[in-house]
Amino acid sequence: MKFSLKAVALSALLSSFVIAAPVAVEKRDANSDRIAACFVGLIFTGSWPGSCKAAVAVNLGLIRSITVNQMTMDFSPADPWAPTTSSNSIVATMLSIPGITLPIDSVRQHIILADNDVQIGSIDTPWSAASVKGGALTTSFSTSTLNVFPASHGAFSNFISSLNTKASHPVTLQGAVDIKLNLGIFGKLTIPGVGFKATTTFAGLNNLTPINYLFLIDTNFDNIGFITLTTIVNIVNPSMLTLKLGDVAFDTAASEGRVGISTIKDLNLVPGDNYVLSTTDLDMALPAAGAFLGNLGNADGVLTLTGYEGSSSDVALNAGLAAMKSVLVVPQNFEGSVMSQAPYKDWSLKTLPSTNTDFVVEVTATFQSPYYGFPIEMVHALDAGMDNYVTVSNVSPTTNMMRLFNFMDTLTFSVSGTGSVTVTFKGKLASVVPAAKNRWTELVAYAAANGHIPIEFTWMANIIVNNDGINRYVDWGNTGTGLGNVNIAVGADFASILNAIP
Missing domain, CATH: 2.60.40 (Immunoglobulin-like)
Incomplete structure (x- = not known):
């Protein structure tokens, strides 16, 4: 007679099940017992009868x-x-x-x-x-x-x-x-x-309150009757939901009253931090809009963002957004508004064989996005009507504030939000006049001793952020923007600049 190990195992397992049932953590009923028996039988016999299917x-x-x-x-x-x-x-x-x-x-x-x-x-x-x-x-x-x-x-x-x-x-x-x-x-x-x-x-999203203000990229006056503020904000999503909402708009009011509309394009919210571009169109025909800007000089401004019947073009989503209300605090005078990192680093300057006659030098720097992961494109380093230049800083009383070079409109680049790109472009020496020769001599001596020159930027660049096709004038000066001191490296060739001075 054959002895079935399978039958013995099945019998032992069912016995174990019956003994364990009274002390099991979960409450059992007749249906649970039938289901358990069905799966025990399935494991040991491969059989799945119709009664198990129903159970x-x-x-x-x-x-x-x-x-x-x-x-x-x-x-x-x-x-x-x-x-x-x-x-x-x-x-x-x-x-x-x-x-x-x-x-x-x-x-x-x-x-x-x-x-x-x-x-x-x-x-x-x-x-x-x-x-x-x-x-x-x-x-x-x-x-x-x-x-x-x-x-x-x-x-x-x-x-x-x-x-x-x-x-x-x-x-x-x-x-x-x-x-x-x-x-x-x-x-x-x-x-x-x-x-x-x-x-x-x-x-849930809990009204996404508060929305955290991070950085004011630019202020635009192109739309007549409106002042447009483009700001990077952090929306913290407390849920486990990832929501792809498309373009979303909110009716925006300050303590003084309604000020306009705030829009976030292609809003995708993941759990946790979400750095997004928020565009607020302040309607200057509304008294509260002017009052809001005027009062920012004395105190923080609190904006309340509320869903409304035009919040989304998606009718299903729009009705759900209508009840949403969140808060954004804009700091006094936009202070505390900081870039995620400096837009540039690793500067160097090199003279050319032609520098003594045309005063043009070669400048190299590495560029990266300072806007919390958003890609950028340099459109114009020197736009029409702009005076963008580099001055000497922290060398001596006689050389400080002396212009080193003026930007020429030869710098173009694109960089992802997380990458960097090293670019060589042209600048034009400034202050190359006989009266400044003593200052240049002192500067050349400092450069020879230190291998670099401390500099400051006065620079309003024309860039595109996040591939949105909008030209924005941004302040890339390193004074008053929290970017700190910058050094530009120079080599032995820098001394040849003295030959350019009559």
């Missing part, structure tokens, strides 16, 4: 709770009622079966999203890899459409509003999941329609 389809069966650690919602698709979603981490707590770890290697989810007992829409995901450890099934899903039910448009907008304005919000996930198991000698088996229903809490 797992019951809500609150195999899957007991669900935690969504990350989710992306993209509102850029053309159909506002069909945003896309994805997640890189979903953890489902499963029914505990003593001695058994289910060999699940992939899942496919059919989810119905419900809010306040109203079914909002459905998500059908593709097959995704999965693993089970300690009774927890971990998986993810790639980009899938959330199809909002036609009768639930209002409920969906209310759901978005709750996520935007609350610190947390409960959401019910229900439906079915198809699972694939690797049963070893029994091969692979697909079990469709494992039912689930669980309420999980999403951390």
Whole structure:
């Protein structure tokens, strides 16, 4: 007679299950016992009868709770009622079966999203890899459409509003999941329609308050009747949601009253810090706008940003944004506004064979974005009507404030927000007159002894930030901007400048 090790193992496992049941942490019912017995039988026999299929389809069966650690919602698709979603981490707590770890290697989810007992829409995901450890099934899903039910448009907008304005919000996930198991000698088996229903809490945006002011890039007067402030702000997203919202606008008011509209283009919020460009169009026809600017000289200005009926061109998202309200504090006189790093470093100057006659020198420097990761493009180092130049600093009373060279409009470059680029361009010596020869002689001696000259910039550059096509005049002077002292390296050739002076 053959002795079945499989039958002995099955018997022992079922016995273990029965003994363990009364002290198990989770409360068991008849359905739980049937599900456990089904999976024990599956592991040891490879059999999945119709009674097991019916058992797992019951809500609150195999899957007991669900935690969504990350989710992306993209509102850029053309159909506002069909945003896309994805997640890189979903953890489902499963029914505990003593001695058994289910060999699940992939899942496919059919989810119905419900809010306040109203079914909002459905998500059908593709097959995704999965693993089970300690009774927890971990998986993810790639980009899938959330199809909002036609009768639930209002409920969906209310759901978005709750996520935007609350610190947390409960959401019910229900439906079915198809699972694939690797049963070893029994091969692979697909079990469709494992039912689930669980309420999980999403951390909300909490009105994104406060929005933190970082840096004023420029002030623009091109739009008649308006003063446009372009500012880098940090929006801290406290949730696990990544939201791709597109262009978003907020009605903006100061303590003096309404001042205009603030716009953030292509707003993508990830969990944590988000450095974004905020453009505020101050409507100077509004008395509060002028009062706001005038009062900034004496105190911080508090701006309240509120959603309104035109906040987004996406009708589904717009209704959800309408309830949102956040605060931005603009510091007195825009003080404390600092770049993330200096826009330039590693300066050097070299004379040319022609310098003695045309006074043109070769300048080399390394450039990087000072705007919190936004790429920049140099359009004009010397724009029409500008007087951009470099002066000597901290050498001696006679040479300090002496112009070393004037910028020529020969510097162009583009650099990513995180990279750097080294560029060589032309400058033109200044103050090359007989009366200045003693100062040049002193400067040449200092350079020979130190290998560099301390300098200061007076520089209003014309640049484009973040590839937006808008020419901005930015102050790249190193005095009053927190950039500190700059040295420009020179070699033995620098002494030849004395030959240029009559």
